[in-house]
Amino acid sequence: MTHTIFIDGEAGTTGLEIRERLERRDDLELILLGDRRRDRAARAEALNAADAVILCLPDDAAKEAVAMIENPDVRVIDASTAYRTATGWTYGFPEMDAVQRGEIVGSHRVSNPGCYPTGFIGLMRPLVKAGLVPVDWPVTVNAVSGYSGGGKAMIAEFETGGALPYRAYGLTLKHKHVPEMTRHSGLHVPVLFSPAVGAYRQGMLVEVPLHLAALPETPSIDRLHGALVEAYDGCRFVEVAGLDETEAMTGLDPEGLNGTNRMRLHVFGDRGGSQARLVALLDNLGKGASGAAVQNLNLMLGLDEATGLS
């Protein structure tokens, strides 16, 4: 059986990556609008004709697209920030737990996680769930992303020259990912998010520093690592680096998983020491956007979760 898919925003950064992944498959048929992609009537027709639509649009345009869908059978995956904490939408992070995965399978409205939140929630949720980090703990997250994270406009800015080699941003501390990161990690206190963008195209590091001695249970590096290993046991796309491996590492390349739907979690710090640096490595356009969208699509259509993913 062939499923029909429409990518609204097919020529954008996220949309193009999804298109490349789906065009390799013979179990899916794409509705492509080409030069008519901004034509409202053409979009409305495609949005209601497809078995599943993937919205790769700015938030307002995504909301407008959802409002145009009248066919109750259409399944929607939204890559924007519009619905990531909204009622009636399922958060599309299947590795959170078996319940979440099951909800994605049965949902017609899935919000695809943001790139930074994927790294942060991947690191923090299991530790909060295990009681190693209290829900009211003040948590900081530092991160650096390649410039494709800012879509076509930021790509043009960096590739036409003149952009700084590294830029800290989100300086008002009101980044749009904060509610999503806080909610889905299980924390009750808004996280302090400190993002930066570098002069390379794609790939990211998301880091949470922890003073272990200040935490109520003073967890060891081994305990933090053990909680992550247990949480992602059997997960195909999320892995935890071994402590022997991280102890031997002298650096971490943000581009290390580019082109894949994988995320790798690291726990750095001396065993027996009082500090830890938790670091997630992922491709902002892979597990941080397009790869995750295809993974969710496969789950929602009852296909192999891993089909067509690099």
Ligand SMILES: NC(=O)C1=CN([C@@H]2O[C@H](COP(=O)(O)OP(=O)(O)OC[C@H]3O[C@@H](n4cnc5c(N)ncnc54)[C@H](OP(=O)(O)O)[C@@H]3O)[C@@H](O)[C@H]2O)C=CC1
């Ligand atoms: N880039 C990334 O790493 C990630 C992005 N996201 C999210 O995915 C979404 C898309 O981002 P990204 O691909 O980076 O953005 P881009 O700017 O690269 O692409 C946006 C796309 O949306 C289309 N578009 C914009 N406004 C409208 C409109 N009013 N009606 C119809 N189409 C419109 C554009 O069309 P046209 O081609 O005609 O210009 C373009 O194809 C955003 O919500 C973003 O936050 C999520 C995770 C990671």
Ligand SMILES: CC(=O)N[C@@H](CCC(=O)OP(=O)(O)O)C(=O)O
């Ligand atoms: C480098 C850069 O600008 N990155 C984007 C995040 C990209 C992303 O995750 O998109 P969503 O907002 O849809 O989640 C930003 O900080 O806004």
